[in-house]
Amino acid sequence: MKIIVLMGSPNRNGSTGILVENFKRGSEEAGHSVEVIDVCHANIHPCIGCVKCGYEGPCVQKDDVEMIRKKLLASDMVVFATPLYYYGMTAQLKTVVDRFCAYNSSLNSRHLKSALLTVAWNSDDWTFDALEAHYKTLVRYINFKDCGMVLGYGCGTPGMTKRSRYPQEAWQLGKDL
């Protein structure tokens, strides 16, 4: 499979990155190809809601979303990778998701596999409730096929994350694809 990871942490060497690296290694060991797109350092602007695209058509904004669109539509799986920011995904990743607007139908008809990799400082059992609900709703709406989630409770720093079981879980998720 061709797998695209939408890396939504602004920290290149942070906790989200640790999960992404491990997922990538596991997936590659299982014979898949993985490309990580650093959406936080790309040139991506928020959807302005003009709907000139008609929910499927060229977007008036010319930026790196065109590159992401091409790669996603040529892939078999999309992975959303994000630290928890105020109980949701980062604004940078959400910006990419909102821009799905201009290729909504194409994306829908691809029936991509998907996964969620995420980390948070907190470890309360409700830490990921909102993000999990959002991800599952996207999966349902865009006709993705969920392959799993790694919810990194208590992963507030790279040190905490390295000592946790979540890097191994991310590797396993990739390996089992």
Ligand SMILES: Cc1cc2nc3c(=O)[nH]c(=O)nc-3n(C[C@H](O)[C@H](O)[C@H](O)COP(=O)(O)O)c2cc1C
């Ligand atoms: C703006 C911001 C908002 C955050 N919001 C939450 C939160 O709602 N719940 C939580 O448990 N951790 C929260 N955190 C902590 C991060 O999710 C956590 O430190 C994570 O490991 C950062 O991942 P990174 O190293 O990939 O940046 C927040 C951090 C920042 C910078």
